[in-house]
Amino acid sequence: MATLVKTPSGTWKALIRKHGWPTTSKTFRTKRDALDWSRRVEDEMVRGVYIQRTASERMTLEQALKRYLSEVSPTKAPKTLLSEQGSAKNLVRRLGGYSLAALSAELISGYRDQRLSETTRRNTPVSNNSVRLELALLSHMFNVCIREWGVGLPFNPVLNVRKPSAGRGRDRRLTPDEERRLYSAVDAHSNPFLGYIVRVAIETGMRSSEVTGLRRSQVDLRRRIITLSSTKNGESRVVPLSMAATAVFRQALDHPFRPIDTDLIFFGEPGAYGRRRPYAFNKTWQQIRNRLGMRDLRFHDLRHEAISRLVEIGLSDQEVSVVSGHKSMQMVKRYTHLRAEDLVERIDLLRKQRQI
Template sequence: MATITKTQSGTWKAMIRRQGWPTTIKTFRLKRDAEDWARTTEDQMVRGLYVQRSHGERMTLDKALDRYLREVTPTKKSSTAAREAHHALPLREALGRYALAAITPDIVADYRDKRLATISPQTGRLLSASTVRLELALLGHLYSTAIREWGLGLTINPVQHIRRPKPSEGRNRRLTGDEERRLLAACDEHSNPMLGAVVRLALHTGMRQGEILSLTADQVDLDRRVVRLSMTKNGSARTVPLSRAAVDVLRDALTCPLRRGSPLVFPGEPKRGQAGRENPERGPYVINRVWAHALKRAGIEGLRFHDLRHEAVSRLVERGLSDQEVAAISGHKSMQMLRRYTHLRAEDLVEKLD
């Protein structure tokens, strides 16, 4: 039975104690509202339809993001974890004060539209649809986790009921003219020969930047001319065949004195510990800044390191490898991911048709 009492602050508290159900309490401004809620809740309990929603009504999105980043994000790869912490910031700013139960599809849709109309301070351009999709993906998975595992009494995932922005078209930037020569020359001018080796390996193999920089010596088999990757972006291990040029690059890298016995093929500078002492642990080589300087020296604009992967895969297609062979080398999981490279085949067929 429900008990309704008036509090010292003048509000009305409804308390329901029923065998087989947890004690349920809710406070209302009007007695009539308390009575209506108690009547409806008891009816749902009798029919076995009652869902405890109080936790979802009390937990804000800000607190939910804290729990998600603390419990769920650490189970993912470090790159994904860093990206999710970044994408959580605009969600906190716009929706952090909302209770989870109060966020409806129309609120999420309004957030989507405002984000798509936001100018990025880094680029000075509108945020890409891909960025907004990643933010919505984080919010959607948070709700899925809260519904399945946290027991907050949420009944719907609001992100599942809105239209997602269409993904941006994939980049198709390739090296043109003498850009490759200028780029490699600028990299070779750098004091650390690892920069040129990393860039050449990306062009020869199509490996991602993270795959190259995390490469260890025991993953490289120069005799069989393969590199075995256990940790990749899509989570699937793969073996990358090496051309003779790639073998030469790796052989020079493995014998480079700058490695100083590090298991990494491309280690970074030794870390400094307390009192300026050198820490023997060395992380991967960090190339973001030196890559930008190399592009500036070479006079090349609009080129990202990941575009080297596009260049490498495009060259594999131009050499006549099948889609399955290219996917086995590059690690693309679906043929759709290779669609933007297939137009090269059509151009090559023109001469054969004539």
């Protein structure tokens, strides 16, 4: 039976001591509230479903996200860490003052709808994918709270919230004319690494960070392969090199001004402490792209282009996934965009072969 004690301030404290369970207590404004709570808790203890909710009632979302960003996020890729920091700011700004116990599916659904109605700094609508990432962060934080931190929560409320649709994947492809003009522009740049990086991206389908982070020990020109030990999905993979990609890497490795203080293939200028970092080309890329009238072309679109070309030359989805590093065939299809005009020629060729 619970013990009810009136405190000097006039509130009522309910104290429960039950064999096999930790001592628990809570203070209420009225005796009736204290009695109702104690009966409910004792009933849950008898049925073996009691959860200590004190921590979840005291910990706010802001506090939980702060701990998550300091303990969990650093174990992920640097790009993911930055993304989660941005998502956490949006969550804290609107829900940070709520306790974890108070965050219901209704509140989270309201947050989702509010975010989807907002615009970014560029006056464009907040994308579905941005909201999906924010909800994914919130959901994983709840899972960590329940499974690892011992925060008393009966379930993850985000699981009951409908996620925004993923939307269509980007289908930006390079036309032959755009490719010629792009190669001509990057080749004319003072730093030859820009041209090398663009060609490697189109030939291999590697991500920007994977290309710029390459070191000489990862590139085997004799076997024509690149070994990537650190990738976005956390798994290593081996990327085959076409003859064109192999030629580009030979030029990069034979660069006459290659310093001896770095193992990076595409190196930048020494930093404040004399340490060289990967070549930062993003600003130059955007300037060239805009000058060519291709403002809608992102560097990541070159990865789409590369994967689509692998499908066009006849590689199966499984073979493409080995090169691209995608875990599911669905993601391979999302990145693959075939040109209808190319399929016309292929259909004619296959029909002629069958007639022969």
